[in-house]
Amino acid sequence: MKDMNAEILSVGSELLLGQIVNSNAQWLSKRLADLGINVFYHHTIGDNFNRLEQAMRLAKERSDLVIVTGGLGPTDDDLTREVASQVINQPIEVDAQVLAKVESYFQKRNQTMTENNRKQAHVFQGSTVFPNDEGMSPGIFTEHENTGWVFLPGVPREMKSIFNQSIDPFLKQKYSLNQKIYSRVLKFIGIGESLLEDRIADIMKKQTNPTIAPLAGDGEVTLRLTAKTKTEESANAMIAKVEKEVLQRVGDYYYGADHETVENRVFQILKDNSLTLSSAESITGGRFIDRMISLPGASTIILGSIVCYQREIKENILKVSKDVLDQHGTVSAPCASELANNIQTMMNSDIGISFTGNAGPNPIEGKEVGLVYIGLKIGSQEPLVESIQVNGTRENIRNRAVKKGFELLYHYLKQYHSIE
The missing domain is CATH 3.90.950.20 (CinA-like)
Structure with a gap:
């Protein structure tokens, strides 16, 4: 199949206020790369109906797969389902199994379940629902106008559990994913980013697969070589060919790769x-x-x-x-x-x-x-x-x-x- 391009929407004003780090987007990008899915956009939106709607409509136009984390809780500022329902034109319904789980949670603890907790059982009509073994709100998958939508809780523990147990195998099967994205990071010291890029400008211009991405760090420069292919063996061969060409130009400044310091x-x-x-x-x-x-x-x-x-x-x-x-x-x-x-x-x-x-x-x-x-x-x-x-x-x-x-x-x- 053609390359699949994804976008990650992270919902929560606490992210924009700097109260917590958006580790979900980083983790999901890595997992999607393992599936061979390109991640082209990260978008962080606060708990605001209009801005979230704008972000979702933009994502719908430019991405094959949109993964939304956060905003699935029981409170009034958890708006993800309500906004998405308008954007993808799919009504919300109550999932009986999820509701039973929520009710059972409160019954076992002899606590009164408030009405707003029913919201955690809300899903989209006709969607695929994935259980949350670490919490209440389930994972949800639905499609609209050739775009796939995945909705996950914002709590990292819950998000990772649902993705690993359910979303990963579901996406592999649904989209016949048989490629992965492999990367190798080359590290250089004693040369600036602009000079290094100038030395390999012609190599970078002709890049397709693998791709080459420079990044300036604290007193050093890295080059990330990324290949997309079916096997790690073929990816290593593709990357090695480009790496050899790069090091012929700037090898005097190279000191190691990946996790080496x-x-x-x-x-x-x-x-x-x-x-x-x-x-x-x-x-x-x-x-x-x-x-x-x-x-x-x-x-x-x-x-x-x-x-x-x-x-x-x-x-x-x-x-x-x-x-x-x-x-x-x-x-x-x-x-x-x-x-x-x-x-x-x-x-x-x-x-x-x-x-x-x-x-x-x-x-x-x-x-x-x-x-x-x-x-x-x-x-x-x-x-x-x-x-x-x-x-x-x-x-x-x-x-x-x-x-x-x-x-x-x-x-x-x-x-x-x-x-x-």
């Missing part, structure tokens, strides 16, 4: 080459070494670290010369160089790395907020120092400094230790 990659290279590491951290306050120590087996690689936030610690413990500090300041390339050199010597490690800079909120020693120096001392070589200028909050500046440190270390190790 840059710190994990650096850790593995150090381990494979029996190299040890130490750090002197001012602006990062130990964040760099913490990321490394969080990995199992860190004791074979990490010898130690010193957080040298104050000038006195830099001068008296890490022995940065007074002349350097007086002449250049603590936020300077010479300071970063001596920190890297001296921590390597103190810890007797193969590599020493240092971080110093200004995270704000005010200039320090005439240095602007966001200026960071990173020093790297490898073996007997002269220390290397790089600087970056980062915008944003203190948190962002410090995190970007850590990521830049991993970037420098990774590219050095890749260059000098024949890492593929």
Whole structure:
């Protein structure tokens, strides 16, 4: 069959107010991809009749399958059924089995069932009803003018239960779904999104299946390669062909795929080459070494670290010369160089790395907020120092400094230790 395009409507003012995270849409997108169904739109609507009606009418015109979550409860602001009834021109009726379940729930607890709880048994005339083993309101499927409509409770536990037990097999059978969507995420560091995209522009222009989608992250860039096919084996072959072509252009910046992190990659290279590491951290306050120590087996690689936030610690413990500090300041390339050199010597490690800079909120020693120096001392070589200028909050500046440190270390190790 032709490609099936879906849309997810998430109903609830609490989503728009930021009171809860819309995890349902993310989860459903992943499950629909597993079924080979494209998700082209996410639409979040508050508990408002007119706006929900507009969203549903728009979805009806542009999507083959619309999945609506939320608004199926018993209260006045649960409007999904009433709005949908008008949009798809299907009257509402009471499902006897669902009503019996609701009534039984209250009877077993010796509670009086209020009239509005009957609303949870409302379904569309002629629709397919799916039981809710985790709650009251059932799942519902109906069709109108070649568009399929799935209605699910907004409570994630209930929504997932109905989808896994009923909707998944129902959609497979009804639409003869025999394809899946497979993705592989390539990760790059040390290159910006615009430059990476420029290097592979011609590859992206001719994309059909697999597709290529770039995404800028925190100090790195990813490319998602997505193939739609019947088997994982054929998808892997299709993706591998495009991946090879991409890496021929920008492979120098590639460090891993999918769930791999840059710190994990650096850790593995150090381990494979029996190299040890130490750090002197001012602006990062130990964040760099913490990321490394969080990995199992860190004791074979990490010898130690010193957080040298104050000038006195830099001068008296890490022995940065007074002349350097007086002449250049603590936020300077010479300071970063001596920190890297001296921590390597103190810890007797193969590599020493240092971080110093200004995270704000005010200039320090005439240095602007966001200026960071990173020093790297490898073996007997002269220390290397790089600087970056980062915008944003203190948190962002410090995190970007850590990521830049991993970037420098990774590219050095890749260059000098024949890492593929």
